[in-house]
Amino acid sequence: MDINFIFLKFVYAAIVVSVIMGLCSYAVLAERKISSWIQGRVGPNRTSLPLVGLIPVLGPFLTRLGVFQPVPDGLKFLFKEDVVPGHVNKFYFIMAPVISLVPALTTVVVVPFGRIVTEAGEVVPLVLANVNVGLLFLFAISSLSVYGIVLAGWSSNSKYPFLGGIRASAQMISYELAMGVSVLPILMWVNHPGSKGTLNLFDIAQAQNGFWFAMWMPLSAIIFLICLFAETNRLPFDMAESETELVSGFHTEYSSFKFGLFFVGEYAHMVIGSCVFTLLFLGGWNPLPFVTIDMLGWGAGYIGAALSVAIFLGKMCGMMFFFMWIRWTLPRFRYDQVMKLGWKVLLPLSIANLIAYVFIIYYLETSL
Amino acid sequence: MTDIFFYIFSITALACAFGVVFSRNTVNGAMCLIGTFLSMAALFVLLEAYFLAVVQVLVYAGAVMVLFLFIIMLLDVKEAAARKTSIYTWAASLIGFGIMIVGVVAINSAESIKTKAANLPVAEGVNLKAFGYELFTTYLLPMQVTGFLLLIAMVGVIALSKKANTP
Numbered sequence: 103m104d105i106n107f108i109f110l111k112f113v114y115a116a117i118v119v120s121v122i123m124g125l126c127s128y129a130v131l132a133e134r135k136i137s138s139w140i141q142g143r144v145g146p147n148r149t150s151l152p153l154v155g156l157i158p159v160l161g162p163f164l165t166r167l168g169v170f171q172p173v174p175d176g177l178k179f180l181f182k183e184d185v186v187p188g189h190v191n192k193f194y195f196i197m198a199p200v201i202s203l204v205p206a207l208t209t210v211v212v213v214p215f216g217r218i219v220t221e222a223g224e225v226v227p228l229v230l231a232n233v234n235v236g237l238l239f240l241f242a243i244s245s246l247s248v249y250g251i252v253l254a255g256w257s258s259n260s261k262y263p264f265l266g267g268i269r270a271s272a273q274m275i276s277y278e279l280a281m282g283v284s285v286l287p288i289l290m291w292v293n294h295p296g297s298k299g300t301l302n303l304f305d306i307a308q309a310q311n312g313f314w315f316a317m318w319m320p321l322s323a324i325i326f327l328i329c330l331f332a333e334t335n336r337l338p339f340d341m342a343e344s345e346t347e348l349v350s351g352f353h354t355e356y357s358s359f360k361f362g363l364f365f366v367g368e369y370a371h372m373v374i375g376s377c378v379f380t381l382l383f384l385g386g387w388n389p390l391p392f393v394t395i396d397m398l399g400w401g402a403g404y405i406g407a408a409l410s411v412a413i414f415l416g417k418m419c420g421m422m423f424f425f426m427w428i429r430w431t432l433p434r435f436r437y438d439q440v441m442k443l444g445w446k447v448l449l450p451l452s453i454a455n456l457i458a459y460v461f462i463i464y465y466l467e468t469s470l
Numbered sequence: 471m472t473d474i475f476f477y478i479f480s481i482t483a484l485a486c487a488f489g490v491v492f493s494r495n496t497v498n499g500a501m502c503l504i505g506t507f508l509s510m511a512a513l514f515v516l517l518e519a520y521f522l523a524v525v526q527v528l529v530y531a532g533a534v535m536v537l538f539l540f541i542i543m544l545l546d547v548k549e550a551a552a553r554k555t556s557i558y559t560w561a562a563s564l565i566g567f568g569i570m571i572v573g574v575v576a577i578n579s580a581e582s583i584k585t586k587a588a589n590l591p592v593a594e595g596v597n598l599k600a601f602g603y604e605l606f607t608t609y610l611l612p613m614q615v616t617g618f619l620l621l622i623a624m625v626g627v628i629a630l631s632k633k634a635n636t637p
Binding site: 264274278 | 520521524525527531532533536537539540543544599
């Protein structure tokens with residue numbers, strides 16, 4: 103392992119992380135805009151940069167779209183006064199925001215965001231680390247992010263954050279089970295007898311040249327999507343926050359940049375969640391079911407690679423829009439409803455789904 | 471390179487393990503235990519047992535310890551006061567320590583351990599498929615016994631948590 107290789111990996115990682123952070127900041131803007139459109143408002147339309155805002159037609163147009171809004175939003179988090187209340191456990195209070203953001207950024211490592219055909223005709227994923235156990239790695243690391251919320255709730259040492267932390271941990275444990283079971287049919291299908299045996303996200307996406315898995319395993323897709331909402335703590339599952347009951351849940355005592363980290367962490371989880379859903383169920387970078395980029399004749403070289411990344415990012419942005427759409431459409435569940443849905447509906451349903459697909463896949467493999 | 475990582479993660483694993491034993495605050499103890507699990511997962515990665523490493527994080531750090539922390543927070547365990555250790559505890563820990571020393575010496579002096587890395591057989595746990603295949607053929611009985619043990623524990627919990635006078 104020479105030093106150049108390590109340096110290059112560092113550069114790649116920095117690029118990917120900065121892209122994800124940029125996506126997060128613009129996801130915040132998108133959230134504000136979409137919420138305002140859904141509620142019949144205009145949304146952020148005043149912020150403009152000194153020189154760019156003065157360009158005749160383009161400047162006012164971009165300003166009205168709110169394109170410059172993320173800049174002051176970010177600066178606001180940086181420059182506001184950082185209050186650490188006297189009654190908190192300082193060490194965990196400061197650690198918690200970091201712990202909630204780091205797993206989200208770590209999972210990016212195994213997420214492939216495109217593919218490239220090399221000179222030799224090999225199809226290679228565009229990914230930081232192409233590991234065999236990619237999907238499990240992703241589940242493992244993202245299951246650590248609950249500690250950020252739990253520790254924030256506990257270390258704040260006051261009632262509402264504590265309740266938020268307790269709720270969040272119970273919710274995330276409950277939905278992790280159903281989430282894990284719901285993807286098993288996909289893994290069975292991808293690892294049919296005679297294949298090399300893989301949990302690699304790239305291979306799973308490449309296996310969707312024909313049917314996308316959302317089409318032929320719709321129940322898995324729906325269960326996974328619901329669990330994804332619960333795991334990212336988005337409405338209708340934002341038990342950890344629930345402003346109307348718990349002030350703002352686990353981050354009630356947080357201010358300024360520490361709150362900003364939680365905020366970015368939530369969006370980073372959303373970005374990763376959308377990526378994973380796209381890879382597992384929406385065919386990755388295949389433009390349409392039964393149509394691949396290669397069939398269209400643009401698959402080779404850098405153009406094909408750029409096209410695959412563009413298609414993937416497009417699908418991911420669609421998923422992000424879906425997340426926001428749901429948030430501003432559905433009301434929040436009650437806590438007991440969340441628990442009932444997780445344990446009494448989704449878990450049995452996902453197990454039944456798994457057993458059904460065992461028989462279906464067995465039938466398809468043996469008789470066809 | 472690998473050696474440096476091995477030393478780093480061994481040291482953190484040991485330090486966190488000491489933290490678990492010596493911390494009086496239960497939350498500190500739980501967090502140290504998570505640190506130990508994570509460093510052990512890193513050691514598994516260095517041994518190229520990727521599946522084991524990932525499962526270690528997924529099951530222990532991601533699920534079991536969340537439940538631990540959940541219970542600690544729910545019961546609101548106060549910091550344990552400094553207690554005088556009884557003579558039995560001392561004796562038991564000394565005997566345990568002695569047995570551990572004997573075990574380490576026995577393992578280190580065994581001739582079969584001292585093979586060169588090149589002569590070692592290929593580990594079956596490297597490839598995911600090989601891992602699953604071995605688990606459901608060669609090691610089927612141990613796996614089922616373990617599963618049965620967990621089932622017993624689960625039935626026990628349900629029996630204990632159920633109220634006595636339910637019809």
